[in-house]
Amino acid sequence: MSGLFVKDIYKTYEGKDVLAGISFQLEHGEVVALLGPSGCGKSTLLSIIAGLTVPERGQVAWDGEDLSSVPPHKRGFGLMFQDYALFPHMNVSGNVSFGLRMERLPRDTIERTVSETLDLVGLPGFDTRDVHTLSGGEQQRVALARALAPQPKLLMLDEPLGSLDRALREQLLEDLRKIVRRTQQTTLYVTHDQEEAYALADRIVVMRAGEVAQIGTPQQIYHHPETAFVARFVGLSNLVPGEAHGEWVTTSLGKFPLESPAQGSVWVLLRPDTARLKDNHSDISGKVTEVVFRGESCVVRMKVGPEELPLSFELPTCEELPTIGDQVRFSIDSKGGLQWFPGTNDE
Numbered sequence: 001m002s003g004l005f006v007k008d009i010y011k012t013y014e015g016k017d018v019l020a021g022i023s024f025q026l027e028h029g030e031v032v033a034l035l036g037p038s039g040c041g042k043s044t045l046l047s048i049i050a051g052l053t054v055p056e057r058g059q060v061a062w063d064g065e066d067l068s069s070v071p072p073h074k075r076g077f078g079l080m081f082q083d084y085a086l087f088p089h090m091n092v093s094g095n096v097s098f099g100l101r102m103e104r105l106p107r108d109t110i111e112r113t114v115s116e117t118l119d120l121v122g123l124p125g126f127d128t129r130d131v132h133t134l135s136g137g138e139q140q141r142v143a144l145a146r147a148l149a150p151q152p153k154l155l156m157l158d159e160p161l162g163s164l165d166r167a168l169r170e171q172l173l174e175d176l177r178k179i180v181r182r183t184q185q186t187t188l189y190v191t192h193d194q195e196e197a198y199a200l201a202d203r204i205v206v207m208r209a210g211e212v213a214q215i216g217t218p219q220q221i222y223h224h225p226e227t228a229f230v231a232r233f234v235g236l237s238n239l240v241p242g243e244a245h246g247e248w249v250t251t252s253l254g255k256f257p258l259e260s261p262a263q264g265s266v267w268v269l270l271r272p273d274t275a276r277l278k279d280n281h282s283d284i285s286g287k288v289t290e291v292v293f294r295g296e297s298c299v300v301r302m303k304v305g306p307e308e309l310p311l312s313f314e315l316p317t318c319e320e321l322p323t324i325g326d327q328v329r330f331s332i333d334s335k336g337g338l339q340w341f342p343g344t345n346d347e
Helices: 042-050 092-096 098-102 107-120 136-148 166-183 194-200 218-223 228-233
Strands: 004-013 016-026 031-035 057-062 077-080 154-158 187-191 203-208 211-216 239-251 254-270 275-277 284-294 297-304 309-316 327-332 338-342
Touching: 004 042, 016 042, 016 211, 031 042, 031 194, 042 077, 042 154, 042 187, 077 136, 092 098, 092 107, 092 136, 098 107, 107 136, 107 166, 136 154, 136 166, 166 194, 187 194, 194 218, 203 218, 203 228, 211 218, 211 228, 228 239, 228 254, 228 338, 239 338, 275 309
Parallel strands: 031 187, 031 203, 077 154, 154 187
Antiparallel strands: 004 016, 004 057, 203 211, 239 254, 254 338, 275 327, 284 297, 284 327, 297 309
16 A cells, blocks of 8 residues: 555544544545535644644554654655745745754755755745745745655645635646646645646545545546535536436426436536527527636526526637527537436535
8 A cells, every 4th residue: 555545534623523534545646636615624634644633533544554653743744834834034945944954964955955946946046035025926935845845755735825816826836736747746735626626636535524525536526526516516506406207307497318317306417518509499598697708618607497597608609609688598418418416405
């Protein structure tokens, strides 16, 4: 068994379950994202893996070695927080070299490693800079360099881009992706943002209320969500309640064929990229409430059916697009465009 092994982790606070049986593995060189809403237990799980918090039950192991009796500073893991937590009384070099000095490495080795790591994160020549003079993005890079410098077995990042504006976040996400790929750094990345998880991770562990909702590649999570919760959380919000009878499901929008048979109450997912505007003979109609241009595609939001369900669809801009207030008719590709999930309470 190589890499990180997390099995049946349980943790409670004030009698409430924060983590309830979390299990997953992370191989050497792999990047795994813990994805879920605030309060689902992601940061608590990271703290347990780092050794900063003790679980009631469960095991954390590295390369087959149980870490329960190994203190945090001897696990060889690097941890970076959202607020960077830079040491204010140290300059950039002092911050980056902190872990190296704790290992009592030779001075020339420390200086060389600091220089190489600052180059890696795009801050060459910043070693003597005061951390108070740095921008938010530069502070984030220093914190990343500090975590990377000791060459950790596992790099753990807790919402590292959460406090940055969108443009800077996208740039640093791309830089981070290149860095972890170039160094083949085994990485555990905590985020509530599915776009960050898609861009960075080899696999995603979707969490909900202290439990694992689904594990898979970004493509598997997006194209084959296993529950209505996972679908909603990764941005697939076109969920309509229905009643299934074998190969057909009846909803307020009409009757649809199913690729796999079902019975009883279900959620029906209308995938946003499978809608096609049609002529007046189409069965589904809606009133356009918003049109968002995105280059090659356009997001059209509308209220659909007698219940005025808020749905959104992605259309190619080569089509003749509707405008706000238009009443349009459209169809859903029944092959691949529909997916169902059992129950109608799994929000």
